[in-house]
Amino acid sequence: MDQFSRWSGVAHALLVKHVPKIKLGQVHQLLAACVGHRTYASLRAADLATLNQTRPLYVLFDEDAGLARATDLGLPVSQALWREATMALRPSGISPFWLTTISGMHRAAELTFEDTFDSRLHDMKRLAGFPDGQRATACRCHSAENDVPDSLRFDVEGEVYAFNQEESLAVPVIAIVEYPKVGRRMYGNGALASVEQHGEPRTRAPDEDDDGGEFYWMSEG
Structure with missing residues (x-):
């Protein structure tokens, strides 16, 4: 399983417990926003191979961008729930690199x-x-x-x-x-x-x- 699919599966499994109608494709959109892309299509065209194959050592992961994208899509994802979902991506068994910020x-x-x-x-x-x-x-x-x-x-x-x-x-x-x-x-x-x-x-x-x-x-x- 590639890196982005692993992220999406982990996040979707957690989010769907609280937002039953959320689709896996919508989770793709939220995670794409966290790594600087407006859409999953943009991520796929520009950065997906880097994420899945080159494996960067550090990803500046913008949680707020993902939450804003959820609002754009009309998804009732709270800040606390989104924080829980993104924290679930951070253990080394899920992400073999740092998910971090400039700080x-x-x-x-x-x-x-x-x-x-x-x-x-x-x-x-x-x-x-x-x-x-x-x-x-x-x-x-x-x-x-x-x-x-x-x-x-x-x-x-x-x-x-x-x-x-x-x-x-x-x-x-x-x-x-x-x-x-x-x-x-x-x-x-x-x-x-x-x-x-x-x-x-x-x-x-x-x-x-x-x-x-x-x-x-x-x-x-």
């Missing part, structure tokens, strides 16, 4: 920075000592919340870590993380477009490595 992409950019091996960051670590990890500390998007630019870019501030026999060091850096647009509201794999040191190294306190033993990751953003 949610901030965390994606931070994770891209933290998880990417980059020779420029590695060289900074080597200059300070033996290379260790890296961590994002702040993130700012170059685009407004409702924009869908051809290249989605973030300034990510963070630190790269190194150690020697005397101390552990943190080197402040700033990176631009960039995501290419692969569909109307879809983006591909992120990369570090630029990296530069952003201040002098500092000595890390011993307890900075203690994160309390808990780590939460949410692929849906």
Whole structure:
């Protein structure tokens, strides 16, 4: 089963319990609106192959657009019901990529920075000592919340870590993380477009490595 059909089946099964007359084709229209298309025909012509075959890593999923389309079609779908239906699409077994917003992409950019091996960051670590990890500390998007630019870019501030026999060091850096647009509201794999040191190294306190033993990751953003 392709991705859009899976979404449609999940959403329709939930919605039809409360809106008995809703048709599967109408659910197609609502979901098409969420990914930037006025009609399912538009989605099919422009983005369906990308969604089903190329599999973007991130989809900027506009729930409000889907709800507005329901109103246009005269469907009595409440905001709470539509929210429940769209949340049902987010588990990793249903969607193998992030369904998110520009705000949610901030965390994606931070994770891209933290998880990417980059020779420029590695060289900074080597200059300070033996290379260790890296961590994002702040993130700012170059685009407004409702924009869908051809290249989605973030300034990510963070630190790269190194150690020697005397101390552990943190080197402040700033990176631009960039995501290419692969569909109307879809983006591909992120990369570090630029990296530069952003201040002098500092000595890390011993307890900075203690994160309390808990780590939460949410692929849906």
